[in-house]
Amino acid sequence: MIEKCSGNTLKEEFEDVFDDVLIDIGPLSVYYPPGCINRQVSEQSRKKKILRNNYLIKRNQLVLVRGASGSGKSTLLSLIKGIIPDSIFAVIEGRFQFVEPSANVFCVFQNPYSQLVCPTVKEDLVFTMENRGFSQRKMAERLTQFSNFFNLFHLLENKTSKISGGECQKIVLASSLAADPTVLLLDEPTAFLDKDARDEFYAYLAKLKGKYTIIIVDHHQEQILSLADQVIDLDVGIDIDLGKKREHTLVSENWGMIRGAIQENYCICIDKLSFSYAKDAKTQSNFCLKDLNLNIESGKIVTILGQNGSGKSTLLKLISGVLRPTAGNIVIKQGCHPLAPKEYCRHICYLMQNPESHFLFDSIAEEIEFNYRKRGDRSGNISEIFGYYFNVDIDVDVDLSRSPLLLSEGEKRRLTFLMAVLEEKGIMLYDEPTFGQDDASCKKIVTLMKKLREHNRLQIIITHDEKMAYSISDIVYRLCQGRLIDEC
Amino acid sequence: MSVRNDKFHSQLILSLTLWTLLPLLFNQNFYWWGPLVLATLSLFLYAGMRINAFLKIIIAVFMLSSSVFILNLLYPATEQSHHQILDLALNNFIRLFFLTLISVSASTVIDLEQLILSWASSKKGRASWQGKVRVAYVLLAAINAMTQLREESERILIVMRFRGISRFKRFYMLFPLLVYAIKYSQRVALALIARGIDEDKSFFFNYIPIKDEQIAIRRINYFLLFYSLGWFVCPNTLLAGTINLCQY
Numbered sequence: 001m002i003e004k005c006s007g008n009t010l011k012e013e014f015e016d017v018f019d020d021v022l023i024d025i026g027p028l029s030v031y032y033p034p035g036c037i038n039r040q041v042s043e044q045s046r047k048k049k050i051l052r053n054n055y056l057i058k059r060n061q062l063v064l065v066r067g068a069s070g071s072g073k074s075t076l077l078s079l080i081k082g083i084i085p086d087s088i089f090a091v092i093e094g095r096f097q098f099v100e101p102s103a104n105v106f107c108v109f110q111n112p113y114s115q116l117v118c119p120t121v122k123e124d125l126v127f128t129m130e131n132r133g134f135s136q137r138k139m140a141e142r143l144t145q146f147s148n149f150f151n152l153f154h155l156l157e158n159k160t161s162k163i164s165g166g167e168c169q170k171i172v173l174a175s176s177l178a179a180d181p182t183v184l185l186l187d188e189p190t191a192f193l194d195k196d197a198r199d200e201f202y203a204y205l206a207k208l209k210g211k212y213t214i215i216i217v218d219h220h221q222e223q224i225l226s227l228a229d230q231v232i233d234l235d236v237g238i239d240i241d242l243g244k245k246r247e248h249t250l251v252s253e254n255w256g257m258i259r260g261a262i263q264e265n266y267c268i269c270i271d272k273l274s275f276s277y278a279k280d281a282k283t284q285s286n287f288c289l290k291d292l293n294l295n296i297e298s299g300k301i302v303t304i305l306g307q308n309g310s311g312k313s314t315l316l317k318l319i320s321g322v323l324r325p326t327a328g329n330i331v332i333k334q335g336c337h338p339l340a341p342k343e344y345c346r347h348i349c350y351l352m353q354n355p356e357s358h359f360l361f362d363s364i365a366e367e368i369e370f371n372y373r374k375r376g377d378r379s380g381n382i383s384e385i386f387g388y389y390f391n392v393d394i395d396v397d398v399d400l401s402r403s404p405l406l407l408s409e410g411e412k413r414r415l416t417f418l419m420a421v422l423e424e425k426g427i428m429l430y431d432e433p434t435f436g437q438d439d440a441s442c443k444k445i446v447t448l449m450k451k452l453r454e455h456n457r458l459q460i461i462i463t464h465d466e467k468m469a470y471s472i473s474d475i476v477y478r479l480c481q482g483r484l485i486d487e488c
Numbered sequence: 489m490s491v492r493n494d495k496f497h498s499q500l501i502l503s504l505t506l507w508t509l510l511p512l513l514f515n516q517n518f519y520w521w522g523p524l525v526l527a528t529l530s531l532f533l534y535a536g537m538r539i540n541a542f543l544k545i546i547i548a549v550f551m552l553s554s555s556v557f558i559l560n561l562l563y564p565a566t567e568q569s570h571h572q573i574l575d576l577a578l579n580n581f582i583r584l585f586f587l588t589l590i591s592v593s594a595s596t597v598i599d600l601e602q603l604i605l606s607w608a609s610s611k612k613g614r615a616s617w618q619g620k621v622r623v624a625y626v627l628l629a630a631i632n633a634m635t636q637l638r639e640e641s642e643r644i645l646i647v648m649r650f651r652g653i654s655r656f657k658r659f660y661m662l663f664p665l666l667v668y669a670i671k672y673s674q675r676v677a678l679a680l681i682a683r684g685i686d687e688d689k690s691f692f693f694n695y696i697p698i699k700d701e702q703i704a705i706r707r708i709n710y711f712l713l714f715y716s717l718g719w720f721v722c723p724n725t726l727l728a729g730t731i732n733l734c735q736y
Contacts (some may be wrong), residue, residue, distance in 0.1 A: 104684065106684060117629050132689075133686070136690075
């Protein structure tokens with residue numbers, strides 16, 4: 001349901017001037033009425049204003065949508081695609097007009113894992129073309145062209161259930177582009193890509209510029225800004241009912257939250273570590289990690305960079321004791337005493353790539369409370385604790401009774417960060433900590449990591465964000481062909 | 489363009505399996521269904537079933553059937569003699585053993601995805617039932633979801649371990665897993681919409697069985713139909729049933 005708040009759209013008013021306008025959007029707010037999605041939202045029933053100004057998106061423009069995480073970027077893309085209100089019911093108030101409703105609009109979502117529907121990679125690559133009814137010959141040509149461009153030839157016969165996140169993202173992108181879209185909506189398409197693949201993608205985007213209408217949400221603004229014809233700035237989450245600006249409160253700069261330094265020194269010693277997923281691996285060619293040596297002590301931040309599928313997450317799993325090495329040793333010492341592998345989980349905090357897996361309870365309050373009270377020496381009302389730590393009036397700004405799964409991807413990541421900090425463990429392992437974060441949130445996370453370093457935490461980060469890596473790390477390694485290369 | 493190099497199309501293997509299971513279910517004469525079972529199992533091995541997997545299935549199926557055999561011996565009908573009890577238990581054991589062996593072995597050589605896609609791409613029923621392609625792709629997504637669910641359950645177990653949740657409470661992982669399943673299904677549905685799923689879509693690969701296989705499937709299906717009707721008319725023997733049907 002779209003209500004127009006003003007009589008004529010801009011397009012109607014200036015028909016002759018804006019002949020090539022495809023989408024006309026004005027001040028817009030989204031409202032989930034009671035009874036939709038779930039009770040928690042309906043109780044909240046807030047209108048969220050996502051746009052304040054008027055925008056005209058012309059044909060074949062490259063438009064960057066930017067805004068803080070949780071400001072409604074994905075909502076705007078869903079609106080353009082028609083998912084809202086056709087598939088997800090919501091009331092949209094404001095101006096929105098799609099001049100060519102029958103246009104081929106394809107969308108690539110943020111989470112790559114749930115977008116592949118076919119059994120093999122090559123079947124998935126042609127899936128979008130099949131939906132458009134392309135001829136066999138055209139599909140064959142484009143399959144070769146796009147698998148070549150995205151370097152997917154070696155994956156064509158693979159099962160889609162056995163490929164990495166970055167590869168998933170590439171496949172959905174290639175599949176959508178091959179289908180010759182009128183409008184292509186990209187929701188953080190480079191989030192799971194390594195630097196090389198990201199650079200390649202931006203180079204390709206530059207080639208596509210002027211051929212398709214592309215609306216992209218991307219936090220790597222340095223690269224994308226030079227390509228964009230227009231930038232749509234979303235409001236920083238203005239709650240109309242409250243008329244108050246919502247700030248990112250999940251990771252605040254009130255670092256009084258970290259109670260004192262960790263007294264014990266930890267040390268991770270990795271000696272000639274090799275690992276293979278194959279049970280009967282005998283030759284080094286089958287190993288994804290080969291003869292790694294590494295020594296890290298408390299108070300240090302070590303970052304490991306590397307391409308998609310280079311074994312970074314595997315290394316973290318080995319350090320955390322989730323996987324056992326095929327050869328070599330990992331020893332974690334608390335002071336002078338080596339810890340037994342079964343004790344690791346009491347000293348290590350492991351933040352996995354997918355934040356949703358961390359949530360075990362119904363509400364944000366329960367998630368925080370569980371980690372907070374686990375230490376045993378803590379008391380008090382969770383609202384007070386949250387208010388104290390974040391210096392905000394939680395009744396207004398954060399609805400703690402809300403399910404953590406209803407937060408935006410960026411907010412989910414920040415919540416897992418907060419949960420990790422409250423556990424007060426000596427070793428912290430992060431897998432893509434800044435994924436889905438805007439610049440402001442990234443800075444806050446970096447500040448938090450620096451504070452944690454001051455408090456004697458041993459931190460290992462795995463990331464594709466090289467800028468962040470070099471800005472905070474004591475040592476940066478690159479994992480290349482199973483071996484660690486010292487970068488600085 | 490063909491996508492798979494399997495020796496037999498899954499639709500043919502499914503028909504053959506049903507053809508073998510039917511006499512096993514309705515006929516007690518080993519000499520009638522024994523050769524059929526052996527032929528079908530040989531076909532499965534030829535179609536690509538691994539010997540190791542086959543031996544593992546035999547062990548598991550043997551254990552299951554043995555438990556039924558023991559139960560039959562321990563709890564017989566009161567008016568039966570010892571000879572009758574042993575006879576019945578042995579008969580049930582053999583039939584259950586082969587029934588399960590054929591079913592489980594078939595599941596290792598039948599490609600569900602190929603079955604679904606061949607059903608979706610066949611033009612039969614596409615005009616009358618507009619949801620056919622959508623249903624097929626939702627089924628495919630459900631098969632894909634099994635891997636995702638397994639990985640998610642592993643992740644949840646890791647999180648529980650690191651958050652200090654005791655082993656006895658790990659049963660609660662079912663709830664986040666259920667939530668994940670619902671969220672996953674919602675995302676897949678949106679992805680299908682976002683990638684423009686269409687009932688009139690074309691298919692780049694050919695999933696439909698080749699002509700010879702189609703003829704074989706049709707013949708097997710006719711046989712199954714006659715057999716079922718024959719058994720229904722005269723349930724004593726397969727032969728009598730078929731003759732009865734012919735006379736009728």
